[in-house]
Amino acid sequence: MEAFLVSTGIVALGEMGDKTQLLAVLLAAKFRKPVPIILGILVATLANHAAAGWLGGWIAALLGPTVLRWVIGLGFLAMAAWMLVPDQIDDEAEGGVQRFGVFGTTVIAFFLAEMGDKTQIATVALAARYTSLLAVVAGTTLGMMLANVPAVLLGDQVAKRVSMRMVHAVAAMIFAVLGLLTLANVGTLF
Template sequence: MEAFLVSTGVVALAEIGDKTQLLAFILAARFKKPVPIVLGILCATLVNHGLAGALGTWITSVLNPEVLRWVLGLSFLGMAAWTLIPDKMEDDEAQLGRRLGVFGATFITFFLAEMGDKTQIATIALAANYMAPYLVIAGTTLGMLIADVPAVFVGNKFAARIPMKLVHTMAAAIFAIMGLLVLFKVEQLF
């Protein structure tokens, strides 16, 4: 259960202000059809994070535990630093898939926007760390939905009231703590 809860919390915090959350705002403003947008986000995240979880699980089978510990610890510390760098929405991602309908445009743009994004990298690291890919994938997907679904329904009005710097600092602190716990071989977070 820890894998699910930590994955949900970390990704929900890391996703606030992320480019995919900005993409949710843009899609909501453009299409004004929240249900297919939310379904597109859900499906794209399940596929993307499913692949990331599988990669994280595979990594545990090819690296010895000591090397894996260092890779994971340093990855979490790297994600802590990366989380402090604000994301920008790229016009190409917002324009892609216009002719595919609301669901198709959302699915394609979210899937591509998540490729190599910090939440995808977090899913790989969390799956490798907890060796519970289904719980991690479920948690990271729920974390994405916690951050992105409100963006679809409330739009830019809500975004202006969120203290992004504080949220990013909190997410970075969680990633840093996880990295240090892994590096110093602390077995349980709670």
Template sequence: MEAFLVSTGVVALGEMGDKTQLLAMLLAAKFRKPVPIILGILVATLANHAMAGAVGDWVARALGPDVLRWVIGVSFLAMAGWMLIPDKVDEGDANAVSRFGVFGTTVIAFFLAEMGDKTQIATVGLAARYSDFVAVVAGTTLGMMLANVPAVFMGGKIAAKVSMTLVHAIAAAIFAVLGVLTLLNVGKLF
């Protein structure tokens, strides 16, 4: 349960103000069809985070526990720093070829936008940290949906009222705490 809850919380916070959340707002403004956009986000996130979780699971098995602890700890600290850097949506992501329809365009745009994104890298680290692939992928996917579904429905209204700097600072603090705890070998999994 810890893997699921931590994965959900970290990704939901980390996704606030992220380029994929901005992409959700742009797609909602362009197509004005929330259901296929939300389903597209779900499918793209499941596919992307399942691959990232598999990589994290493989890394956990390939490295010994001591090396893994240091790699994950330093990675979480790096993620803490990265969370403090604001994202901007790439225009190419929002202008994906619409011949695929709203759903297809959303799946393609979100899948590509998530490649190498903070939340994908976080999923790799979380899957390596917690040896529960399903809980991590389910948690990171839920975190993405918690951040992006309101963005589809409320778009710019949310961004205007929530301090993205504060949200990113909280996410960075969580990653920093996870990194330090991992390096100090605190926790039942190491």
């Protein structure tokens, strides 16, 4: 349960103001069809985070517990610093909107936008930290949906009322605490 809850919270916070959330707002404004956009986000996230989670599990099996602890701890600290850098949407993520319809465009754009993104890297690290791949992928996917569904449904209204700087600072703090706890070998996970 801890893996699921931590994964959900970290990704939900980390996704606030992220380029994929900006992409969700753009798709919602362009197409004005929330259901296929939301379903596209779900499918893209499941595919992307399942692959990232598998990679994290593979890395965990490859490295020993001591090396893994240091890699994950330092990775979480790097994620904390990265959270403080604001995202801007990539131009290539906007391309090709007419060819695949609303659902297809959303799946392709979100999958590509998540490649190497903070939340994908976080999913790799979380899957390496926790032994339950299903809990991590379910949690990171729920976190993505919690952050992006309101962006699709409310678009600009959300961006005007939520301080992205504060959200990123809270997410950075959570990553830093997880990194320090991992380096200190606190908890029963290792």
